[in-house]
Amino acid sequence: MGLPNSVSAITINDVCGSGLKALHLATQAIQCGEADIVIAGGQENMSRAPHVLTDSRTGAQLGNSQLVDSLVHDGLWDAFNDYHIGVTAENLAREYGISRQLQDAYALxxxxxxxxxxxxxxxxxxxxxxxxxxxxxxxxxxTDEQPRTDASAEGLARLNPSFDSLGSVTAGNASSINDGAAAVMMMSEAKARALNLPVLARIRAFASVGVDPALMGIAPVYATRRCLERVGWQLADVDLIEANEAFAAQALSVGKMLEWDERRVNVNGGAIALGHPIGASGCRILVSLVHEMVKRNARKGLATLCIGGGQGVALTIERDE
Incomplete structure (x- = not known):
């Protein structure tokens, strides 16, 4: 079972945005006539990320050698400012006035x-x-393993800051380290009709933006605005939103800037509870969005994520009435 050897494949390395960017590239391939059917998505095994001996090829000289944790180095480190990506959440909390209490309440x-x-x-x-x-x-x-049955306001309040001793970002109000995978099958409307397959949703627009890496978590604001402009929608037109929760401070900052209706956002919880397997999250939130739209008979949806290093992506979908 599976795909034959004749099927080509490509790997996308766009950190947190990989899974959603894969859908964008698949859309372009179909629109350009380069492909009829594309399976797009992402996967991540954060628990299996290796430690790397960086001087193993050239040979270690006198003195100690250092093992580099590829999980942190490749996925959780801001190369531009040379600090953990969690520090960017502390930057947002200060910039947008997001208190520890607000972050813990959001996480709960x-x-x-x-x-x-x-x-x-x-x-x-x-x-x-x-x-x-x-x-x-x-x-x-x-069933997802990450959600906590014992989460409480008291328990969250007891946690120490993770990145700044005087800060407010903790392990409890940040997304977790997880393994995961997600995928979707994409094709043109004509191909779906020819194969007599149901169309769950149509991709309407995609946008990617760049921002200050120190404030990378605010990027969904600008990606969302650009994406909505391209499709000709207002934010109030969107029935459901899936916005990746890298950190509570990040999610709250985005919500504060966009002034969206929180009742439409992450209605079944987000990455703080479900986890954030980096390469998979972009497609995972899109899959969750589509299924919830089907359940609610919603018509318009938006998926958006921030990307470590100072980028953001957004994608809009629509279902037939």
Missing amino acids: SSQQKARAAIDAGRFKDEIVPVMIQSNGQTLVVD
Whole structure:
């Protein structure tokens, strides 16, 4: 089972935006007539990221050698300012006046929404169960492991700041380190009709922007505005929004700038609860958005993410009435 060797493939390295950028490139390929059907998405195994011996090829001289954690170096480090990406969330908290209390309350809400969605089975349609062998037994993984059943305001308040001893960003109000994968099948309307396949949604517009790397988390504001301008929508026209929660401070800063209706955003929780496997998150939020739009018979949707290093991406979709 699977794709034949004759099918070509490409890997996208756009950090947090990879999964959504893959959909954009797939859209372009179909529009340009280079492909009829494209499977696009992303995956990440953060738990398996290796430590790297950087001087192994040239040979270590006298003295100690250093192992580099590729998880942090490749995915969680701002190369422009030479600090952890979490520091950019502290920058946003100060820039936009986002208190520790607001961040913890946002994180708790994300956990509660995700837990309620899991208990109600709202993710069942979008999750493909994975079977693994463990100690001679077959285990079925069909539920996200990250959401906390014991999350509480008191527990979040007890956590120490993670990146600045006087700061407000903690392990509890930031997204977590996770493994994950997501994918979608894309094709033209004509091809879907020829194959008699249902169309769940249509991609209407895509946008990517660059911002100050020190404030990378605010990029979804500008990506969203550009994307909406390209499709001719107002933010009030959008029925549902999936905005990746890199950090509560980041998500709250974006919401403050865009002044969107929080009741339409991440209705089943976000990355603070569900996790943020970097390469997968862009497609994951799009998949969650599509399925929730189907359940609610919603017509217009928006997915957006910030990208470490100072970028942002956004994509709009529409379903037929």
